[in-house]
Amino acid sequence: MCRWLAYSGSPIILDELLFKPEHSLIEQSRFARLGAETTNGDGYGLGLYEDGTDIPPTVVRSTTPAWSDLNLRELAGHFRSRLFFAHVRASTGSAVQQTNCHPFRYGRWLWMHNGSIADFSRLKRDLVFAVDPELYPAILGSTDSEVMFFLALTFGLRDDPPAAVKRMVGFVERIGRLHGVEHPVQMTIATSDGERLWSFRYSSVGRSRSLFYSTEVRSLRQLHPEVFAQEQLSDDARLVVSEPLRDLPGAWNEVPESTYIVIEHGTHETHPFRPTPPS
Template sequence: MCRWAAYRGKPLYLEELVSSPAHSLIEQSHCATRAKTATNGDGFGIAWYGERPEPGRYRDILPAWSDCNLKSLARQIRSPLFLAHVRAATGGGTRRDNCHPFVHGVWSFMHNGQIADFEHLRRPMESMLDNDLYAARTGATDSELLFLLAKQFGLERDPLAAMAETIGLVERLAAQLGRKVLVRFTAAFSDGRTLYAVRYATDLHAPTLYAAPMDRTGGYCLVSEPLNDDTDAWVEIPDGSAVVLGEDGIDVQLFAPGSHAPAKGNLAVAG
């Protein structure tokens, strides 16, 4: 399973999530504590928003701990919204096109999880993309395909409804084909203005997701596992939830595949 971290708020140097904390994302790349595998060395990536609508992006197949360019970029780049990911491959080779985050237009997306029997579902899933989105697919992962399907289903109009429709489609397709119905999905995605995250699993064993305020900026970070030992600061996002980080702060909603009716949750995040 992969590890990731995302931030939205006043501009912040990427290193404050990626490399500086005691349990930074780079530290998690070789010593994750809340994942099935402690090592996430199959590549990494960062996507950040600045003065242009579309995000900048840097990805490579090296382990995050061994790439000096990543530490240098994280120290120099300051952004109000960014996504960072270290990969433990469950499908698709170790190549740059398979490293997260994935980008299409102004949207960026990263994922931790899996689709059971994906090799049997991949072709019918790809057939649902229009020609432009099919041509935009450069890698071989289930993650990139989920992202493009969400684009197909209206990510720009209603991001959470599009993601719910995408996951519902995968579950229905697996059932129709007589395959194992299992989606584990903890993802973050953004259009450069709002940061969204979803934690969901068919079997109620979704990969972890935590939220905490960044006191100095008034912003929030979302992470696969806490970046430090300040247990009072970190709140675990429940399975079956969506998070929306926008101008008005953080909102946690119920999330279910197939349909999405926004409803404010009662999650309290310190700050």
């Protein structure tokens, strides 16, 4: 389906994470090891928050495969961000076009997704009709991922992200089952307002796509000084990834099934995730 990473910490050059690790996200665009597909060549996207500003994040998206895009390599070598999203796409059926590439943006909010809504074409009308009419004009593409984002916004993402995502998933599952779709939702999701980062791992069938978060940097320097002694990662740096970027014991922690994680200022919390059915 897709591979993604989300970074939070002191500002870092994107190249340090997108290209340099031996199993970087760019390498995963060609040779994913834990994804539903090996190749994720239907485009890529970046969402970058600038340090010390309240302006909306910058979003760069392209339908070019990430591994062959010279503009991406140029940008990654010069852009620096304290919180950023990166995504490489494998379409689950929607068109390969820029507006379908992740991350999606609304105001200060970013959203990216790996997974799918099963039989989305059958459910799409009912799902889209539930989006707040004031939000609807901001939907630019045709993916299930973007509809999930705008449903979450409709259900209160800007006020209480976990509650909104629970309501969104509960609603999608209700609509899916009304249409005879037994297991409608498959998702790992990242969303942020530029200050905190939330990541969710859930599927209706209970076998979700892979998701990991990094061990704190001070511990990494003790565990693997040969790698991290000279790294530019700050002590408060944290990563959430579809797949580990390096094969290092103790460096990565799997997000448990049906769980969400909150990262803020270098600390993290994990919580159980259970959808909220519509009342």
